[in-house]
Amino acid sequence: MEDLHTGFPTLEGLLLATNGVSFTVERGATLALVGESGSGKSMTCRSIIGLVPKPGEVIDGRVVFNGRDLLGLRRAELRKVRGGEIGMVFQDPTASLNPVYKVGNQIVEVLKIQRGMGTREATRRAIELLDRVGIASPETQFHSYPHEMSGGMRQRAMIASAIAAEPMLLIADEPTAALDVTVQAQIMALLSELQQDTGMAMILVSHDFGVIAQHCDHVAVMYAGYIVEQAPVQEIFDHPSHPYTQALLASIPHLDAVKRSEIVPVKGQPPELSRLPSGCPFSPRCGFVRDGCDSVPMSLQAVGADHVTACPYVTWRDRGAGAPDHRDTPA
Numbered sequence: 001m002e003d004l005h006t007g008f009p010t011l012e013g014l015l016l017a018t019n020g021v022s023f024t025v026e027r028g029a030t031l032a033l034v035g036e037s038g039s040g041k042s043m044t045c046r047s048i049i050g051l052v053p054k055p056g057e058v059i060d061g062r063v064v065f066n067g068r069d070l071l072g073l074r075r076a077e078l079r080k081v082r083g084g085e086i087g088m089v090f091q092d093p094t095a096s097l098n099p100v101y102k103v104g105n106q107i108v109e110v111l112k113i114q115r116g117m118g119t120r121e122a123t124r125r126a127i128e129l130l131d132r133v134g135i136a137s138p139e140t141q142f143h144s145y146p147h148e149m150s151g152g153m154r155q156r157a158m159i160a161s162a163i164a165a166e167p168m169l170l171i172a173d174e175p176t177a178a179l180d181v182t183v184q185a186q187i188m189a190l191l192s193e194l195q196q197d198t199g200m201a202m203i204l205v206s207h208d209f210g211v212i213a214q215h216c217d218h219v220a221v222m223y224a225g226y227i228v229e230q231a232p233v234q235e236i237f238d239h240p241s242h243p244y245t246q247a248l249l250a251s252i253p254h255l256d257a258v259k260r261s262e263i264v265p266v267k268g269q270p271p272e273l274s275r276l277p278s279g280c281p282f283s284p285r286c287g288f289v290r291d292g293c294d295s296v297p298m299s300l301q302a303v304g305a306d307h308v309t310a311c312p313y314v315t316w317r318d319r320g321a322g323a324p325d326h327r328d329t330p331a
Contacts, residue, residue, distance in 0.1 A: 004061035006047045012274045017043040017056065019225040020298070023218075025169065028195055030202040032212045032233070034248070035222035038270050041205045042091070044222070045171045048203075049082045050075075065169065084114040087167035091174040091205075093154035096161070097146040103157045104130070104142030107164050114165035129160040134186055152179045159187065166198055173205045184208075188215055209252050213237060218306075221245045224271055224281035226298050231307035241309040243286045280311070288313075 006018040018040045025031045033041040046052050048063050048070065063070045065086065070078060082088070090096050098106060104126050111122035123142075130138035133156040146154050159175060172191070176184035192215055194200055206212055212219060212233060219236045221229040221244060229242040240246045250264040268285035271277065277284055279294035286293070290313070300308035 001044075001048070002062040002064070004044065004047055004063065005059045006043055006052055006056060007059045008056040010274055014059075015273045016059075016225050017273065018047060021061075021222075021225075021227055022300075023220050023227065023230065025201045025203060027168070027201050028199045029217045030195070030204055030215055032216040032219045033203060033205045033222055034207070034209075034212060034219060035244075036266070036270050038224075038273075039222040040225040041222055042173050043225075045088070045173055045203060045205060048171060049086055049088060050078045051082075051088075080114075083110060083162075083167075084165045085168050087162035087165065087170045089159055089162045089170065089172040089175040091177050093151070093158040094146065096158050097154060099146050102143050102145055103149065103154075104144075107157075107161045110161055110164045126160075126164070129164055130157065133157070133160045133190060134183065135160075152183060155179055156183075156187070159190075163194060166194075166200070168198075168200060170194075170200055170202045172202060174207070175204075176208075176211070184211070191215075209237075209249070221248070224276055225273060226281065226310060227300065228282065228298075228310040229308065230300065231304070235304065235307050239304065239307070241303050241307065242282075242311045243288055244282045247285075247287075 002022050004018050004021040005016060008015045008017060021040070021044055023031060033044060035041055043052065047058050050070070052058060058071055061071070065081070070081065073081070088096070097103065104123070107126035107129060108119065108122040111117045111125055112119070117125065127138045127142055130141055135141050135153055135156050141149070141153070146157070149157065155175070162170060170191070175191070176187050179187060188211060191202065195202060204212070204216060216233050219231060219233050220227050221236070221242065223244050229236070229240070229245045236245065237249070240249055247266045251266055253263050266285065271281055271284070277294065280286070280296040280298065283289045283293040292312070296310070296312055298310045300310055301312060303309050
């Protein structure tokens with residue numbers, strides 16, 4: 001993805017849900033998109049596969065997949081990519097499961113269209129997929145309608161449909177949000193197994209830093225439509241550079257922190273995208289704001305090996321005190 005801008009026209013002007021977003025996902029790797037609700041994570045994912053809700057649209061940028069710019073494809077060509085080479089798992093399973101068709105038939109349809117299977121072969125494969133994602137009695141549940149399943153079962157069925165065509169890229173927008181902790185682990189283990197077997201790449205949207213630490217290779221931190229920091233996952237945890245990243249990590253509960261009441265919530269609320277402050281959009285909530293923050297260009301600058309940040313003031317976490325050390329010299 002290169003310099004993606006996705007906008008919505010409003011009475012107050014153009015609202016940018018993604019503002020210059022750029023990243024690369026290698027084959028077999030997992031990129032995490034993390035940030036508060038409204039930061040642009042889901043809209044970034046929808047922009048990739050042409051599912052930006054109207055009247056929104058991608059205004060500028062490129063989304064290159066296997067050498068093709070997806071933004072330049074005709075609608076019919078994009079439909080072949082979507083659901084075939086690129087799978088999508090939505091946060092809400094009702095967004096992708098048709099309520100008037102049996103779940104099994106919906107998976108069969110994907111296999112027939114994307115893999116060219118006959119009905120009998122596709123039915124057998126659909127039952128195997130339902131079993132693989134942990135749905136009990138898959139032969140019976142094959143004939144269930146979405147409303148006859150629990151929320152967790154619908155989520156599993158949606159994942160089965162998304163991986164049916166063995167996509168090269170899976171976009172997973174909080175794929176385990178409706179599941180309990182044990183099932184979350186099972187589903188994430190399944191996705192990791194698929195990656196190892198097929199070399200599938202994955203973009204994972206998640207608020208769970210535990211899941212991110214265990215299953216992701218790189219992390220892109222988003223705020224108000226911008227990527228404010230991007231680095232390998234261990235680097236993000238060890239050396240968070242942007243104040244927003246540090247604030248997110250400080251808000252994670254730990255057993256020892258609970259005992260000492262050291263959990264620090266991110267103060268304030270995310271800004272309205274139609275009323276962003278000048279410069280850095282995080283500045284009204286930042287505990288280290290300074291005069292120069294209102295003119296920060298929000299361009300990503302290198303602060304380490306494969307580590308970039310939008311904060312021009314290096315904010316490495318102090319090893320001893322665990323607090324950021326802001327410097328007056330731009331990075």
